Amino acid sequence: MWRIITWAWRTGVITAAPRALEGPAPAGTKGRPALDPERCIGDGACERACPTGAIALGPVAPPEHAAGLARRPFRLDYGACIFCGRCAEACGPAALRMTEDYALSTRRREDLVLRATVPAVAGGGADARPAPRAAEETK
């Protein structure tokens, strides 16, 4: 018993301060996938790569004026996301990247669904399976 008391005493307090608990996750942790609509080409590679159907791209709408871009609706449901990163791997222009954001809780189910409009400039290749990128490296 004395050894247990000594052990506990010498270990000291290891509990993290509450503010430390709000700290960011280590780099490379798979958190919220973030979309940069400017870089997106609307080819749907992410949709095909996603194992749970969390990503859905809608039908292409023609450009509003002659010099404009065709666009399509984009929907990402963080409530269906398993944070595997296949979408980011499959995205050629790196419009989808995995961030380390982990505080994703919401009170409303709808708050988990991201809706955006993205350019649809890709040739298509709707049946092409995305080629997995070469392995990343943890430094």
Added chain:
Amino acid sequence: MTVEATQTALTRVLQAHGASITTTAQEITAAVSRSALPQACAAMAASGASLLTMVATDDGADVTLRYVFALPADPPERRAGVFATVACAVPLADLEFPSVTPLVPAAHWYEREARDLFGVVPVGHPDPRRLVLHDDWPRGYHPLRKSVDGHSAPPRGETRPFPFRPVHGHGISEVPVGPIHAGIIEPGHFRFSMIGERVIHLEARLFYVHRGIEKLCEGLPVERALEIVERICGVCTLSHATAYCQAVEAIAGTEPPPRAVALRTVLLELERLYNHIGDVGNICAGVGLAVGTMTGARLKDEVQALGERLTGSRYLRGVVRPGGLRRDLGAAAVSDLRASVDRIARTFGDLSALLQGTPSLMDRMEATGVLPRQAALDLGAVGVTARASGVERDMRLAHPYAAYGAYPPRLVAETAGDVRARFLVRVREAHESARLIGAVLADLPSGGVWASVGTLPDGGQALGWTESPRGEHVHWLRIGGGGVIDRLRVRAASYCNWPVVPLTVRAAMLPDFPLINKSFELCYSCLDR
């Protein structure tokens, strides 16, 4: 006996039962008639082979049952496993076959599962009750038959109470526990028959976590099913994923690059390390020794935080894939790994010395929850459970995979089969894992970490296995047309170990049950899939 000699002996045994033999690199397959099935399996068991898994497949006109046996291989003959399969086709027109269980008890749950999921009937099986599907599924619904759509659920039928077999007698009470348990733990139902505080008999009813994983994988490309395989069980993520990837690689006939093989080994040992440390902590929770529970919890969390720094996931998800690894580890990551494992292992060593010097803990663990060696052998127990009862079964040594051929672990075994034995096995194996990690990292090959497996042949089939922290996981995989999965059969370690738990609580006090259960630390989700 050498592998070749064993193979020859077994081929002779099988031929004596009128089997037609086919041989591949991995398997000797003997196709037998239904009437010869039990004897052929008994002969395999008698010659020292142990039942590894049993796979039922819907092959159109019949359901084929494959009883896969693992051949022992003496050390220094450490080569990748060769298995002997006794296969039997059960025609759909008449689904009965003679049960193997009376002669080979280890087959008991496999046959009940095949009955629930395929509809084949093991005639003469000592336990005809449902196992996988609870009693309100419609009669005649067998989800793993190809004709059944796995994406729609049948309506609930009439609920029949499960026919438990309590003990009857004066003064005996029946105590139901679960499926929801008091702590933060998986669901399962236990029915105790008690006299006062003493347990006379225990029956477990499981499969509350049955998610239909094997059916979900059918028709998927192998890369796509990986995310499902990783989620069979959280704490065995890497063991399952690696067993699966090895099966894919065996079918493709490819091997991952040497660096990937080495890193897989390191990460598998990391998974073993955090599991064993956490399990030692959980055993202390079973007796209320907070210093052990909390120190175990903090050290486990340190290993998991390390895993997150290395792979992006605390459960090592998303790092293994068919062909190798999804990410590499740079020099800084490798030295973080080495330094952290050393530090954690040292502290864990101090903790285990402290715990072993605590008489109140050791006294509770000694002679509690004894699993006799013969019972472990007969029922085919695996992993820590088996090794603590003197059954020296470890796939890393018997059928080396990954880098274990070049870096064999020292076998850790005890003989008493009690909670203390399972505790000691984990303590020593954790240190052995830390040593292995250091040894592999000291000689880490350079180069790439992934090589494509290419197209998979239609009809290709193979086994993949790993020795998870709980014991061996075995994946049997067959590819169908278009390179998609035709059948994936996952036999986790807990499948073999759950049946032995009720044997260990006889004459124990009911309050000892949580301690005994924690000493096995079995996964319900691995079992239930």
Added chain:
Amino acid sequence: MSIQRSDVGPMETAGDEIERTGEALRAAARRLFRRSLHIRQVDAGSCNACEFEVNTLTGPLYDVQRFGIDIVASPRHADMLLVTGPITRHLRGALLDAYAVMPEPRLVAAMGVCPIHGGVFATSYAVEGPLDRLLPVDVYIPGCPPRPQAILHGLLLALGRAEARLVDGVWQPSRSERAADPAGTGGATFPPQAVGRRDVS
């Protein structure tokens, strides 16, 4: 192959007034439990990674009890039902029983992708989720599994002690980012690599 799921929403209610009353009740519950929340955790088919993360929260590093949050053994003692898993057919009955015996007011949290959507198990014959088809859900905690910090954020959000960072799927800057004030952790990530604790050796 992509699995199409129709848009999901919270449990259908009979009318706006009921919804307003329900929301008022839930707000009252949050105020009541603000400093003391007793949680009954139920595994409705989870792979157990989520359970391990909740266990980690009760461990010495996170020590969730100092926030007034505790785990209880019975739903009869609980303020919140924390559910994991895709709601397997086999466990659905026990889950609904556990909710039924909880005294009111009561909260429900869906933790991890499985009860929120089903994740990779969503289309299986053996699964009957998502959770909000069966029970009213007060907070959704995405992840697979969510990190202990993410779970803590979700629990504090349910209590009104933290703010949501996702609004209509859009990531919001945190209060400290808005005030251009560093988090006070010196940018250090959590958990740290080696805390300066004195290991006994």
